[in-house]
Amino acid sequence: MGSRGHHRYHWQSHNVKLSGVDDMVLLSKITEDAIVDNLKKRYMDDYIFTYIGPVLISINPFKQMPYFGEKEVEMYQGAAQYENPPHIYALADNMYRNMMIDRENQCVIISVAATEPLQIVIMFILAHSNTKKHALIHQGKYFEIQFSSGGEPDGGKISNFLLEKSRVVMRNPGERSFHIFYQLIEGASGEQKSSLGITSLDYYTYLNQSGSYKVDDINDKSDFQETTHAMDVIGISAEDRSMVLQIVAGVLHLGNITFKEAGNYAAVESEEFLAFPAFLLGIDQDRLKEKLTSRKMDSKWGSKVESIDVTLNVEQACYTRDALSKALHSRVFDFLVESINKAMVKDHQEFNIGVLDIYGFEIFQKNGFEQFCINFVNEKLQQIFIELTLKAEQEEYVQEGIKWTQIDYFNNKIVCDLIESKSPPGIMCILDDVCATMHAVGEGADQTMLQKLRVQINTHEHFNSWNQGFIIHHYAGKVSYDAEGFCERNRDVLFTDLIELMQSSESGFIRARFPENLNAEKKGRPTTAGSKIKIQANDLVGKLMKCTPHYIRCIKPNETKKPRDWEESRVKHQVEYLGLKENIRVRRAGYAYRRVFRKFLNRYAILTKESWPTWQGDEKQGVIHLLRSVNMDPDQFQLGRTKIFVKAPESLFLLEETRERKFDGYARTIQKAWRKYLARKKYVQMREEASDLLLNRKERRRHSLNRNFVGDYLGMDDRPELRQFLAKREKIDFADKVTKYDRRFKGIKRDLILTPKSVYLIGREKVKQGPEKGQVTEVLKRRIDVEKILAVSLSTMQDDFMIMHEQEYDSLLDCVFKTEFISLLARRFEERTQRKLPLKFSNTLELKLKKENWGFLSGGGSRQVLFVGGQGDQPVLKPSSKSLQVSVGAGLPKNTRPTRKSFSQVRSTASLISTWTVSNNLLLVPPTGDRGSSRPQPNLDCLKVPEQGAAGAHRPSASRPAPGGGRPKPAPKPKPQVPQCRALYAYDAQDTDELSFNAEELIDIIKEDASGWWTGRLRGKQGLFPNNYVTKV
DSSP, X not given: OOXXXXXXXXXXXXXXXXXXXXXXXXXXXXXXXXXXXXXXXXXXXXXXXXXXXXXXXXXXXXXXXXXXXXXXXXXXXXXXXXXXXXXXXXXXXXXXXXXXXXXXXXXXXXXXXXXXXXXXXXXXXXXXXTOOOGGGGSSOSEEEEEEOTTSOEEXXXXXXXXXXXXXXXXXXXXXXXXXXXXHHHHHOOHHHHHHHTOOOGGGOHHHHXXXXXXXXXXXXXXXXXXXXXXXXXXXXXXXXXXXXXXXXXXXXXXXXXXXXXXTTEEEESOTHHHHHHHHHHTOOHHHHHHHHHEEXXXXXXXXXXXXXXXXXXXXXXXXXXXXXXXXXXXXXXXXXXXXXXXXXXXXXXXXXXXXXXXXXXXXXXXXXXXXXXXXXXXXXXXXXXXXXXXXXXXXXHHHHTOOOOOOXXXXXXXXXXXXXXXXXTOHHHHHHHHXXXXXXXXXXXXXXXXXHHHHHHTXXXXXXXXXXXXXXXXXXXXXXXXXXXXXXXXXXXXXXXXXHHHHTOSOHHHHHTOOOOTTSOOOSOOOOHHHHHHHHHHHHHHHHHTSEEEXXXXXXXXXXXXXXXXXHHHHHHHHHHTTHHHHHHHHHHSOSEEEEHHHHHHHHXXXXXXXXXXXXXXXXXXXHHHHHHTTOOGGGEEEOSSEEEEOOHHXXXXXXXXXXXXXXXXXXXXXXXXXXXXXXXXXXXXXXXXXXXXXXXXXXXXXXXXXXXXXXXXXXXXXXXXXXXXXXXXXXXXXXXXXXXXXXXXXXXXXXXXXXXXXXXXXXXXXXXXXXXXXXXXXXXXXXXXXXXXXXXXXXXXXXXXXXXXXXXXXXXXXXXXXXXXXXXXXXXXXXXXXXXXXXXXXXXXXXOOOOOOGGGOOOOEEEEEEEEOSSSSOEEEEOXXXXXXXXXXXXXXXXXXXXXXXXXXXXXXXXXXXXXXXXXXXXXXXXXXXXXXXXXXXXXXXXXXXXXXXXXXXXOOOOOOGGGGOOOOOOOOOOOOOEEEESSOBOOSSTTBOXXXXXXXXXXXXXXXXXXXXXXXXXXXXXXXXXXXXEO
């Protein structure tokens, strides 16, 4: 399945801008620093996805990225991984296609806790069949999308595990609790707020303890509407929806109940805080108070069992209140998961794609029971990752008949056994034993657990103990766990009193959430949180082992949640515990690159004439032919039965670089021809615009009237000695040698250079000291910002003199190509100032001099330049102390214009270019003649341009009729109404055929093009501009 249309094998469909490497298997150096550096390069260039072979690394950009639209969905559907830049869509498409082709279930494991990738994967997969199921993405840790045999999504199932219930009652500073609390407070209607007692966010103890209420890119108000709508979509009745929100509000109000010491026992501090939670939960206020401050315990005397009421202390009362809040939240969550599963139930299963969204390894300053459980599950998943990745790789080599060395790797089963083993007892087993004999809340049980761990498993090579806890040597590194609270959280017991209390609720919905039979005989130990996690993790492993796995490793680049903020140490830490270096080594231990023969031939077909556009013959022989063409060493690759395997990344780079050079060469040839065509067309137009500046104001020289404009007459690309005075990559509009006259009218040669921002005058001087003394070197004599030019003065005669007026002093120049220079200067001046360049025409010109610090001779003063009629085309100069007289013969009349002729006649080669055709309409066919071509053409021999259009070369004289037969110039036609657009941002032209503009300027639209580059007119100039910088008006 190739990608569609023009995306297939398109030379720029891959990353045009090189930002590190797309696939880190191809890193030449495999260290944590090299990995971090590569990820940073890509992240700073807004490439958030990177591969390690088939594994996708995703970095949180903390902003909306532009490449998640319908266009990208279409681009990645059916495309091979290497055809486009790394993307989560490529992984999702690969899963779906593998499921359909191999008829096997697939799964993707996403870590660290990344809801966004979960949603993107699901929505992309559903896009394959244009199916939308609104409720699919709102909850779930392990989600299975079920498909029919034809590939249509027709069901789903959510498995809920590792719900972090403790987040309801406590969390770290700067973190939020579950989103639903904030959604309810921000999004509830006035009536709902009144009936549920909703006030402000900081009123609730469960929410105000971390000091974090808002997240920049989350709109809690609109999310609340989506959540309630999703509950409606999956079939939850209005009454049950109301009860869900009522319990959520009840949990918030429970958190505001506080306790005080009353004779070593707990008492409710403010009883008015009892009323609202009791009302919302449908229970008696006094009973709620009683159950929070006392507990019924069974006392056994022989065969007799007696119940006694035990009054709790403040610590125990707070624990009981929080236990009730966590139980209410988790049971409502279970109800929602169950409701979603009922709505998407499917009688029989055909195929499915599983999406596992789980926290990655957590290593904090203080690691508790939650981190222990999360890291245990990650340890189990790492075991799958290593086993299945290596197994798949080994099988591929066997199937293809490839010789290879067995890969050695650390088997972390020993760590999993340390945690979950029954015989000998592992950490979880010992923890459950301690919890079974635990009678009170406090530190005593935690210390007992530590003592037992030291006695029974202290000799294990992956275990150490310390005074406050223990250390496990996980595959991602050592993690020290603080034993405080371990037993409490593991017991996770909801006392009988609280279950009875909830079963007494007036609400049938709440009673249904607590279905326990309290009168049944208790057998065996109660199930602990740890044992539940162990069962769920092993069930999950069982499901994943039946699927073909795919992996997304998520990296959080900072804690500020700001875009382009890169915390090096944080990223390096994640690279270590995600085991990225190990992933690369596993992938590279065999062969860094493998490709089916046909796809290899398609990608590198351009390397030789024999293989382009398609290889005719045996595919394997075609691959050998291509490898020989780049002289790849035989020990760097092996040919399997259907695939080529390339050993080292450098060998692949050799292929890629050769390919890029080929494409680059062809692209340059096309670009050169195209730019040449555009430049010629542009300069014909410029010549006419320039002529209009002088029309009816100055006589013209015969040899300059119809010459071609070249712009750069100095060859600045090859003149670094001149380039040194310009800004880096500053564009050259005009460059030529001119004569500059000083206060004594002595002529000195200068290089005149015009860029979009400045005018430069560069001279030469002898070095007066140093090792280069006596040598002539280039010196910047003057730099004038375009906007600081006050005016340009010229005579009305056919000479080449001009005066550039500036605030400080003026410059008198003799410039052969003055018309071209002034037209370009006028355009740049208007761009910079939004005003026309003042042009003064007179035969008596004033020249303001530079002030010199020469004592009594200081003072600038001025000089005059006088123009008088004379003989011939060459001016005769007569300087005096205060003035310069210039005598020159008469030129062409002031109303003379360039001869209109077809652009294809400008040069004989232009007619050749005009016949070219290039795909995507890159080259436009120029017109073949003028509107007046039916009229007899005058003899144009006199207008032939010498090589490079050098002015000053005398042409043979010839008589010819006046342009237009002496008729007056017709009145201009009224300008037609053209569409316009407004600039959203300023844009500086990057080439000669582009427009420069400032924000808010209006541009006439001449032509719109699907490529994104439109043709427009601004301030009399026509050129290309990017359409994403403007908006139509």
